[in-house]
Amino acid sequence: MGRRNTGKHGATGSRLLLAYAAASLVLVVLLGVMLVRSYREDAERQGRDQGRAQAAVIEEMAVAPALDGAELSAGLTTAQRERLQGATDLAIFHGSVVRLRVRSFTGQVVFSDDGSTAGGILVSNPAFRAAATGTTDVAVVADGDRSVGRTIRVLQPVIAGASGQAIGVLELYLPYDAIDAKLRRQMTVTYWRLGIALGALYLMLALIAWYTTRALRRHAAHQEHEALHDGLTGLPNRAAFQARAKSAIDGAAVAGAEGAIVLVDLNRFKEVNDTLGHHAGDELLRLVGSRLSQALRGSDTVARLGGDEFGLVIPGLPQHAVLDLIEAARAELVRETVLDGVPLSIEASFGVALYPRHGTEIEELLQRADAAMYQGKRGAADIVLYAEDGVANPTHWLTVQAELRRAIERDELVLHYQPKVRLRDDEIDGLEALVRWQHPQRGLLPPSEFLPAAEQSGVIELLTGWVLRRALTDQAGWTSLGQSWPVAVNVSARNLETPGFARVVAGLLAEHGTPPERLLLEVTETAMAGDAENVARAVVELAGFGVGVAVDDFGIGYTSLAQLRSVPVSEVKIDRLFVTDLDRDPQNQAIVRSVIELAHGLGCRVTAEGVETAPVSAWLAASGCDAAQGYLYSRPVVWPHLLEMFLNPRGTGRHARPEPVEPVHLSTGGTRA
Missing domain, CATH: 3.20.20.450 (EAL domain)
Structure with missing residues (x-):
């Protein structure tokens, strides 16, 4: 009896779900940032690759032919300058080139689109040194001279003539805005797709988190229920009985109330197992648990303590009400039932200990209820209330039992x-x-x-x-x-x-x-x-x-x-x-x-x-x-x-009597005095 307490599992599950959702959101955001950064890097890489290809075409088709046979360290001849100017004017005019310089290995500007002989990156710049040694360097940079925004700067060696030898460095600045705009359009589409994909991913993770949390909550509640309930009858088990009994006794002490701890043991249960089989015995135990639960109040506890023994916690009732309630439960319990086609009358012994009258500790009350129940099994009454003068005091029985074992061993x-x-x-x-x-x-x-x-x-x-x-x-x-x-x-x-x-x-x-x-x-x-x-x-x-x-x-x-x-x-x-x-x-x-x-x-x-x-x-x-x-x-x-x-008889009779010994007689059976 008693409802399953799932409140703490619900609160724990909600906190777990929120934590899982927050962690998932952080991971999704980080994944998005990483993907965006990766896409941007890919976009810039595409721009640089495009700039490198364009610069290679300009160098090979326009600059190199115009400088065939030139010695840049000595400067350009008028014919060479005119050929170079004519080869590059069209590209500069159409804006496909922002700026163009041809420089010697010493950094001297021997040609520029605007006729200046100054400017350009320093000779000490790694990019210039790389180009001077035959390696093309490409970078997206801000153009500080003409305020045209970002440009693609390409530094590559100039190879003129049939020798295939570099004669100088081509410093070329290409427009990046068009490329950037195209990439932005592509990135916008990509961002939308990425956002939708990440949103779907987050939603999926959230659903997984919700389902997992719900399953864990149910599993935890099930595990707690299993830990505190009997698997056969579904009733609270011994651990739950102990906890509820202690709670009832402590509550009664505060409120000044009364109650009872009751032990119920079925009579001749072994015969049911032996005669009808264990499946019938299991069905009988389930029936007993059901009948006891139906006969008692909702605030009472019916627990299966093990085997054919049940425990009852009846709080808030005085002695006469407790006994009336147990009598009603006994009447409900003994109603005839049919197991495997065999009519069967259930019989049980009830041992009752009252609190605080018979004790305020759960173990003490259980011992006294057990003693009363045992007396009932040996007598004619099915319901026995513990009585100090009627049942041997069980509070010392465990000690006596242990000492008696040692006494037998020690003779x-x-x-x-x-x-x-x-x-x-x-x-x-x-x-x-x-x-x-x-x-x-x-x-x-x-x-x-x-x-x-x-x-x-x-x-x-x-x-x-x-x-x-x-x-x-x-x-x-x-x-x-x-x-x-x-x-x-x-x-x-x-x-x-x-x-x-x-x-x-x-x-x-x-x-x-x-x-x-x-x-x-x-x-x-x-x-x-x-x-x-x-x-x-x-x-x-x-x-x-x-x-x-x-x-x-x-x-x-x-x-x-x-x-x-x-x-x-x-x-x-x-x-x-x-x-x-x-x-x-x-x-x-x-x-x-x-x-x-x-x-x-x-x-x-x-x-x-x-x-x-x-x-x-x-x-x-x-x-x-x-x-x-x-x-x-x-x-x-x-x-x-x-x-x-x-x-050796003495006295007047056939058998003389020895010195008086105090007579002792035990009426409950066993080895007498």
Whole structure:
């Protein structure tokens, strides 16, 4: 959403066009000046060539014959002078010659058309010296003697007689005005033609400049649009989303307004790609972008952040209006559509963070919106507003994730184990592995301090892998001492959704030589409901390898009876919420009794969590519960301590309890306390 800003490109393009036009005009003018100068030089060259030819004719036809046998250094005889006068009078009379002098090599004027013996260029003049040595010199000069304007001055050697030797220098001045006038007429035509040609050239350059500038402007706008928009949907991309979100937050801070940053993630989008193909997935993403844009206001921003994740910037609305608007967008989004002939209902999770209530920095708000969205994916609500008490504080998650990675590498984690006791004979029926973090600065940390951050990233896979390896190693230790207790390990839904997880578990069992039936994986009921199809697929694959799966915290999540019937679950663990005060609470008794009957009817064992008193244990045993787990039997401790308790019992009971440890329980799934 939002219109493309082309103003700056238009101003830049106009300036570029003006600069290009000015530069082109300068070049065209310079080209014109050069061409005019060249034409003028050509015209003068033509005049000089004409003067040289005319002088050659006069010298050869008139002067040379008249001076045959003359010795100019001694002067001319009367006969020679008369012959020369007669040969040149006609040319001078008709004006084809302005002035004529015959000079000796010493510069003496031996003949002139007006009878004078003075004047002419100096002997030292290069032109005279050139003529004296046999070279013709031609120049257009101003005539200073008769004020006839410009003339063509020709200095050339006089060659008389059969010897072919020069006897003097002919200084001849020819009229240039007629030639100049003719050349001017020719030049006028040439100038017009040149002007038209240069004008056409300039117009062409201007058109090229306009077209090029326009193309560059469009290209720049296109490049900017491409840099800030998603190529598939045409929506703003992550960079544009960040910029618009920051602008909205900064504007709200100045105006004292409110707004929201919303993250939207499609549910089960991978199934569309896998089932209908990537072209259908692309069409679905375009449809989602279109529907969200249509549902929101023109001032709001809808951006595609990557994959199937979208971001919304909703400025200027309080909380209730934001939620109403998002609900309207969700209603528009979930309308059924048809892709490749298959009816499809779009589902998505919305995580909402408000500003300035939940933060004033874009990264902080994005983290909190992401945390809310993730909570929505694990629960039943499609729209979740970030709440400090409902979502683990994500502002430190990046730090926790980085530290946890290092903790796994440094082997700072430890496993405590809590026994599950068979109610029919009070014997240990297995151990549940519970992870702790021996932090070098903060001491022993319970799972609630780091599991939420781990489950939001790939760290959970590293963590689960570490717990499985350590639990199987410890199990080999107590097995070698004669105790064949099965071990239960908590895994998150993210583990089950990871392709190949079941094969990884099977590989670890083979690596440690552990029979599959001696490993139980526990998944919370809430996690089972998150992505039911992928989780069910993983559970079926695990069952195929012989590994059992237990539904943990049963009763507080959203597992349906159909899921329990279709998924090969081997054990159901009743949440402690229904077990506390079970011997005195008729409602909890009815619920627990129903769960026991239901689980047994589906072929599952039943374990009750949080058993702390003997009357509760007795009631569970009488009601047919298979096993129990709680402080009545033991708090979580390291396994050698349990082995010592089992081999060397103390006190009045079969299993004495160790020193009290503060109870910790995490209700969001994953590796519990």
